[in-house]
Amino acid sequence: MAETAAPPQPEPEPIPESPPEPPVVHHAPRPSLFIVQITPEMAPIAKIGGLADVVFGLSRELAIRGNHVEIILPKYDNLRYDQIFDLQPVYNDLWVPWYDGAIHCTVYFGFVHDRKCFFIEPHSHDNFFNRGSIYGFPDDVFRYAFFSRAAIEFLWQSGKHPDIIHCHDWQTALVPVFLYEFYQALGMTHPRVCMTIHNFKHQGVTGAELLRATGLHQPERFFDWVRMGDNHHKNAINLLKGGIVYSNFVTTVSPRYAFETKDQGQGFGLESTLHTHHMKYGGVVNGIDYDVWNPEVDRYIPVNYGLGNLDDKYENKRALRQRLMLADNDKPIVAFIGRLDPQKGLDLVRHAIFATLERGAQFVLLGSSPDQGINNDFWGLKHMLNDSPDCHLEIGFDEDLSHLIYAGADIMLVPSQFEPCGLTQLIALRYGTVPVVRTVGGLADTVFDKDHSDRPLHQRNGYRFDNYDVPGLESALIRAIDCYYQYPDHFRELMKNAMNADYSWNHPGQDYLNIYDFIRDR
The missing domain is CATH 3.40.50.2000 (Glycogen Phosphorylase B;)
Structure with missing residues (x-):
């Protein structure tokens, strides 16, 4: 085939000399792009x-x-x-x-x-x-x-x-x-x-x-x-x-x-x-796309709900327990949804499973890894905990089940080593599922700690920890579980704050x- 001649090669455009901030919002009508x-x-x-x-x-x-x-x-x-x-x-x-x-x-x-x-x-x-x-x-x-x-x-x-x-x-x-x-x-x-x-x-x-x-x-x-x-x-x-x-x-x-x-x-x-x-x-x-991730219209969950009928969230909790054969009791459900990738903090996820059970809560995991060694590790955990009425590990990915977990869980764990933005915590917030996250990347930009944030009370929507270690994880996870048991009114306010936030596009x-x-x- 014929050789394609390369045209002249201009220099790249000069780099802007002044900072891009503003983005100032345009109030006047703007042309279509x-x-x-x-x-x-x-x-x-x-x-x-x-x-x-x-x-x-x-x-x-x-x-x-x-x-x-x-x-x-x-x-x-x-x-x-x-x-x-x-x-x-x-x-x-x-x-x-x-x-x-x-x-x-x-x-x-x-x-x-x-x-x-x-x-x-x-x-x-x-x-x-x-x-x-x-x-x-x-x-x-x-x-x-x-x-x-x-x-x-x-x-x-x-x-x-x-x-x-x-x-x-x-x-x-x-x-x-x-x-x-x-x-x-x-x-x-x-x-x-x-x-x-x-x-x-x-x-x-x-x-x-x-x-x-x-x-x-x-x-x-x-x-x-x-x-x-x-x-x-x-x-x-x-x-x-x-x-x-x-x-x-x-x-x-x-x-x-x-x-x-x-x-x-x-x-x-x-x-x-x-x-x-x-x-x-x-x-x-x-x-996140509120046409897809929205408990008011989500077709993958058995009962739709919003701020006006928040108690209906617990119908989804019962449905989640029934699907995963968990005990139906008064315990909170802590969940992890995501790729089983070291970036996501897998050693802390492992620890959180046992810490959650020891603290009198239930744990649900949904995820898989392209690394067969990691999958095998979590399959081993699954077999170890198979008889527990308070734990279910689903090694794989199921879109329908992910919606039900977001709707049915009480607490969503995101203990990442690094996290550019993170969609898990944004979806959890929309579903009134209180996030427990590490203070990195987009997690720090979207989740504000109930006890230690400088934000007004109505903007606090979860729990955070700074250090990537077991004491850091437990400092946030145990506070969340204890709040669920000891201060249910406070926990409900966190749920409402989460659902009030606008993380649409x-x-x-x-x-x-x-x-x-x-x-x-x-």
């Missing part, structure tokens, strides 16, 4: 983690506010096709530069719960997205580098010139690099790029071969420390770093996590890059629109 989200995941059709929920929820909020929103995803073979309406090919002849030639792609369009989605299907021996799962392959960096090039090639070839391109995580971090190195010279001068980093642990660190594949020749240019050269490996490039350098604005998923990644050593080597680009870096707390949606307006005006 054309926003394209480029993402490796979106709920419910391609979901591994919270990133998928963010794209799903934010897209709807932006559209509700009068903006035109489109989403570009890979066409995985394991998409939930039953959730895609009217899927059909709309662009049959997309040729994407790759190595010394190009790969032919077909682009499909379909609606996912009213969201306008494009799916890119490459026809290649590399078989990038027909592998039965989304991640976990040795060539993941190349797969998503190709997807990033294909997504922006599609925008250019189809004549789309969005106001904002919103990228997510390392998998799409090359999009702003391609835009400013290639496509601006071809006439795509209008779009501005916002990139959201959901977890700094995964960065897409790779070698020079990727530059050959993507047409980013001139390794001396891209290995330069000021562009994509990895901060700790001289002969490596870092895709996430490239996204930070070339994007017009970079967000992460809570203000506290933004601080921790830049100033407290949680940037996994990118701290100095974040300091260099601090004028275009900030945190926006995720929202309403506030984050406005925050993102303010960021978009800021970078469009630069």
Whole structure:
């Protein structure tokens, strides 16, 4: 196939010289924006983690506010096709530069719960997205580098010139690099790029071969420390770093996590890059979709409830006990829902199971791990506790059951080592299930301790602990259980405070629109 010539390579746009705060809320009518989200995941059709929920929820909020929103995803073979309406090919002849030639792609369009989605299907021996799962392959960096090039090639070839391109995580971090190195010279001068980093642990660190594949020749240019050269490996490039350098604005998923990644050593080597680009870096707390996570309308729970009929929550508690064959008594239920990943504080979860039972409460766990050793460990715990009428460990994931646990539990445990935002505590708050969390990341931005917060009493909604150790965990968990038994009126006020808080996409949606307006005006 013919070699694709590389166009002239302009410098990336200058970094803003003044801080992005405000986002000042626009009270006057504002023009509608054309926003394209480029993402490796979106709920419910391609979901591994919270990133998928963010794209799903934010897209709807932006559209509700009068903006035109489109989403570009890979066409995985394991998409939930039953959730895609009217899927059909709309662009049959997309040729994407790759190595010394190009790969032919077909682009499909379909609606996912009213969201306008494009799916890119490459026809290649590399078989990038027909592998039965989304991640976990040795060539993941190349797969998503190709997807990033294909997504922006599609925008250019189809004549789309969005106001904002919103990228997510390392998998799409090359999009702003391609835009400013290639496509601006071809006439795509209008779009501005916002990139959201959901977890700094995964960065897409790779070698020079990727530059050959993507047409980013001139390794001396891209290995330069000021562009994509990895901060700790001289002969490596870092895709996430490239996204930070070339994007017009970079967000992460809570203000506290933004601080921790830049100033407290949680940037996994990118701290100095974040300091260099601090004028275009900030945190926006995720929202949750109240159409999905809302006890007033939740179709997965037997009895709907809200602040006006809070006692009906206990009908769901009885249903949860019946489903899991737990004793029906006056004890509180402590729950853990999440991936069985060391990040989530698994050693503290193990301890919490026994501490909860010793304190006269019940414990429910729902989760699984891709690490078979971790799964086996929790299966061993399950067998050990199998005869207990007050404990049930469900090793796996069940969407229906997760809704019932949120509705039926009294206390939700989130003891993470680090937590960029966390959706578990946000959902628990909506269901009046009191969270017990570690004071990190988005947990610290959304949960305020009943006894030790400087917030007004009506804003206190849970329990927190600072140190990642057993005494820290017990300091919060035991206070929560004791409050349930000894001060039921106080516990009920915590439940009401939790349900009164607004963690929908309403506030984050406005925050993102303010960021978009800021970078469009630069």
